[in-house]
Amino acid sequence: MKKEKIWLSPPHMGGNELKYIQNAFDTNWISQYGSNIDEFEKSLENYLGNSSYVTALSSGTAAIHLALRLLNVEEGDFVICQSFTFVATANPILYLKAIPVFVDSESLTWNMCPDMLEEAIKYVIQQGKKPKAIITVSLYGMPFKVEEILNISRKYEIPIIEDSAEALGSKYKGQLCGTFGDLSIISFNGNKIITTAGGGILISRNAAAKKRTLFLATQAKDDAEFYSHSEIGYNYRMDNIAAGIGRGQLETLEKKIEQRRKNHDFYQQAVKNNNDIELFSAPNSDFYSNYWLNTVILKNDFLKENLKEKFSQNNIETRFLWKPMHLQPLYKGYKFFGDNLSGTLFDTGLCLPSGTNLTDDYRARISNVLQNEIY
Template sequence: MNSRIWLSSPHMGGNELKYIHEAFDTNWIAPLGPNVTGFENDLKQFLNTQKEVGALASGTAAIHLGLILAGVTAGDEVICQSMTFSASANPILYQGATPVFVDSELETWNMCPNHLETAIKDRIANGKKPKAIIPVHLYGMPAKIDEIVAIANKYEIAIIEDAAESLGSTYKGQNCGTFGAYAALSFNGNKIITTSGGGAIVCNDEEAKKQAIFLATQARDDAPHYQHSHVGYNYRMSNIVAGIGRGQMEVLDKHIGLRRDMQKFYKNIFKDVAGVTVFEEPNEDYFSNHWLSCITVDEKIAGFSREDLRLALWEDNIESRPLWKPMHLQPIFEKYPYYGTNICENLFNTGLCLPSGSNLTTQEKERITQVIAAFLA
């Protein structure tokens, strides 16, 4: 059998070991140290922001801490994009709060501003003003974030931006992850850069970052003994893992370029295939890192389904994957409120994520091209 072509595998740059060795040589084998500080500074510089960045164990931890810092407690409601990975919504349940899901719009596949405002008005009419809004920049595509921010400001609701998939993406020149009161970044093994597992929280100011790090390190009070006045979490990033991140930051721009090249690669493959649409930016205001390249298949026009193509690729040991199954259709979340029509449901039924790694070889790309050509023929 042919070797596996993965959807999105880790891609090392070469200097990661240098920073890891430094951690070992100086015995900084802890959830603090020069690599953690350096990685946070690298991220802040890359995001070109006055906001503060705190390195954490995961993007999920960042969303959870963002909810806590936004004052979300048991019984509150939080609006969340329905079309996303479950990590966007799970932390709402950690807090004992209620998720309220909102449909996507067709241009960016992200939270629909119209349905968002409808949801807010209806929740207020029901006597429950939402405490926070979690929009997502799906597959690296920036959401209609200026419209979402305007609505959030109008109703004075905090935004916790899920930028886990969109490091390096911009809207009108501003980096994703810098629009909300808080934002989550992810460095999971499949992301555009990786620390194997890891994430970061972006906060408005130094005081918010200090509070986030306090909670992320078991909320230990300032005392010579172990004293705790708040519930804390073990959410801090280790100095070794942060060393991988520092090495990865050196190749981030290159990796973004390679991911964007993969999207052009699929644009070329499907350019004359009726019924297949390659996901792309709506206009020049949007710059996507194209973390994953995605297509939708109109079966009536194309003569085949998303699933037919997925299985043909799998037959040759090439991984592809349906788009995220919307949260309001998931067994654990289906009992919660949902506002919208069936846009994210239709995207789930017709959409496919294709192999998009920045480390795909020329031979692997040729294999993908041949398998798709044979399938289309």
């Protein structure tokens, strides 16, 4: 009999989601208006602190798109973007017919390399323009090198869009990810640490930016009694049912972070005696990761060729690391700054099951593959 599937990062309901969904039905707010949206935004603003103004949207991708719009990115503008990320980080640049410039990772956090970032900025300035924005990512829940990147941002007066899609609850020196950028985003896709069955948020630093975000996210309707539109807008608002799921999920966030971090402790023990497997971990105490996904680097060719298949034979889902943007066919020909560290990580890395509902039985099956079946 085939064993039950162990998924990489499945949704995990917290208990009160149905209560808030039922409230949407009871009040007949089955739309992009309603108390669930208002309360979800308020709860996130309280959680994040640091002058965070939250707008609930249909996806994290929509949030990045609107962040670029808020920064007046237009056709022909340059936007510097971390290469090692999911494609949704970069695609909104092309939505606006702007020009992405990709920056490689550094080895400690796997996120944007400050040295390569500065080289990229200097290159763009030599083209006669200053970059309109820098998009940096906290990959797999690991905060980027916040101080170095922010110092460069301030030096050249280029705003930061902080892609914390995977990093809700992660911290740098005690401050939550999602609060460092001029604009920040978080995703609530089905595989994230909490979900709204899709969805995301744009986090701005003042009420005016939040008002502008909401305007663009609801078709940019002018202040008139009839439907009048002076600029292009989008249907990007989160709906009241999705926000109800989010309210229930948010109530269990701290427990989910604790569970993800316990998964990391489990993997540390599972691979501690194997010199051919290196678990990606926080470089020091300044970095507090939610360990949304636990990832490993495989140090010999046999493991690279066989470990994923061994997991698959045991009905355990794994996934390769993100293929960097500068290696994607879609982005062939765009400028890239770095030594292809991200490409090496892609070639040698693997994501392991990291869900908050990982049971002791599941851990035993995973551990058996890692310790007994890989050679």
